[in-house]
């Protein structure tokens with residue numbers, strides 16, 4: 001039952017932004033409630049005295065049709081029109097029914113409900129329009145209250161039914177406000193949660209290379225900046241290893257870009273495995289180049305990690321028939337901050353020059369920057 005209702009009030013809400021989705025769902029919820037809540041009254045009019053209540057019965061039938069059209073308008077994407085129709089339909093229905101059976105039936109209390117949901121029905125409305133709407137609803141409430149007191153209407157409802165109607169109207173208008181506002185809050189909570197997840201994802205993505213999941217160039221710059229601050233402040237050693245996959249162009253040319261991507265991902269994972277110490281960062285520098293940042297690691301440590309990284313890639317045994325080694329290999333250039341570098345850029349340049357020498361020396365090697 002709840003699922004059917006949910007599907008009904010979700011008409012037209014899919015593929016919309018969160019704010020419009022809320023407006024559509026709210027209009028549909030109020031329209032469904034209006035249509036369903038009118039039915040018991042209709043039964044009463046039909047059973048009690050159909051000839052006496054004919055005009056209010058017919059008016060209600062028109063209004064039920066109006067509520068259905070609200071849902072149809074939303075389904076067609078005319079959500080603004082749907083909200084206007086809902087407001088006009090409900091306001092007129094409350095007025096007409098009260099004018100027929102008097103305020104002692106309590107139907108005019110539904111003006112309170114309309115007042116509590118109106119602001120959400122027209123989320124883009126200016127304050128002046130909203131105030132105007134509130135004044136209109138207050139005015140209508142007072143008019144019905146003073147114009148149609150008990151005994152003043154053409155089709156009075158006899159006791160005890162009139163008391164029952166009063167009770168039902170008050171309870172129903174309170175229940176409608178409560179349910180609609182609760183669902184509304186629920187939808188806001190949900191949107192906030194979605195927003196939080198999206199923000200977290202964006203935060204991660206902005207610093208992450210999509211293919212390998214490693215830190216990207218932007219994140220690397222931040223990491224290096226912090227690491228270099230520690231070098232300057234605490235005289236902590238810092239090692240950077242510039243790594244480049246050997247003959248990768250040939251690999252791509254032979255196996256295609258998709259296999260090339262898969263290979264880069266495997267190399268990235270292998271490097272990540274080697275550099276597991278907290279603070280170590282492996283970043284994709286671009287293309288088939290990676291940078292390993294090792295804060296607190298001196299030249300001796302760099303020798304160990306550099307060799308481990310080289311061997312880890314070789315151990316992947318990714319076939320590369322166009323490379324002398326027969327498998328994918330890595331060349332590395334290492335530079336450590338104790339060699340008199342003044343800036344982090346100088347350190348990176350030193351590592352880059354060492355990498356160049358590793359390539360010149362035949363690849364699949366680690367070369368350390370000299371002083």
Ligand SMILES: Nc1nc2c(ncn2[C@@H]2O[C@H](COP(=O)(O)OP(=O)(O)OP(=O)(O)O)[C@@H](O)[C@H]2O)c(=O)[nH]1
Pocket residue numbers: 211244245246247248249250252256257258259260261264286287288359363
């Ligand atoms: N599949 C894939 N290939 C890439 C990506 N980024 C860069 N490349 C390729 O990597 C290759 C790099 O080629 P080069 O710079 O000539 O280097 P190399 O062939 O590895 O030669 P050496 O570095 O001298 O051993 C180029 O063919 C690029 O198209 C990527 O994200 N995916």
